[in-house]
Structures are given as structure tokens and as C-alpha cells.
Amino acid sequence: MKKSHKPKEIKEIILESGIKVKPVYGPEDIKDLNYEKDIGQPGEYPFTRGIHPLMYRKRPWTMRQYSGFGTARETNERFKWLLD
Numbered sequence: 742m743k744k745s746h747k748p749k750e751i752k753e754i755i756l757e758s759g760i761k762v763k764p765v766y767g768p769e770d771i772k773d774l775n776y777e778k779d780i781g782q783p784g785e786y787p788f789t790r791g792i793h794p795l796m797y798r799k800r801p802w803t804m805r806q807y808s809g810f811g812t813a814r815e816t817n818e819r820f821k822w823l824l825d
Contacts, residue, residue, distance in 0.1 A: 754762040763770070774780060781787050784794030793800055811819075 751764040780789050783790040
């Protein structure tokens with residue numbers, strides 16, 4: 742019998758750029774924003790919700806931005822690191 746995987750509790754995420762990101766955002770986090778101007782619909786300006794209306798439901802995400810990263814072994818290690 743397989744053990745169930747329990748997700749780790751994430752308290753704070755810091756991007757490589759140093760920006761702190763919450764694990765989940767809710768209505769309270771955007772109460773001072775103008776929805777149409779600051780967030781918009783998927784596939785529409787300002788593209789904060791993606792450049793395609795259905796995003797990854799229609800066009801699967803690929804890692805092509807890192808293809809050819811050094812040697813084949815280094816590329817494989819990089820992909821594994823990105824997925825962890």
C-alpha cells in the first residue's frame with residue numbers, strides 16, 4: 742500500500758529576484774486594485790493572468806526556455822532542480 746503524500750506547509754516563498762510571495766492570495770489582497778486596469782481577464786492587457794485566454798489548459802507549458810543549457814547532463818539536472 743502506498744503512503745499518502747502530505748504537502749509541506751509553506752509559510753513564505755522568496756523568488757530568486759528577492760520578491761516575497763504568499764502561498765495563496767484572496768480578495769483581501771486585491772481590495773485596493775482596479776480589477777480591469779490592474780488584473781484584467783486572461784489573454785488581455787495587462788496580461789497578469791497570462792497571454793492566452795485558456796493558458797495552460799489549451800497550450801501546455803514547456804521548459805524550452807532552458808533547452809540547450811550546457812551539457813545534456815547539466816540540462817537534466819537543471820530541469821530536475823526546477824521541478825523540485
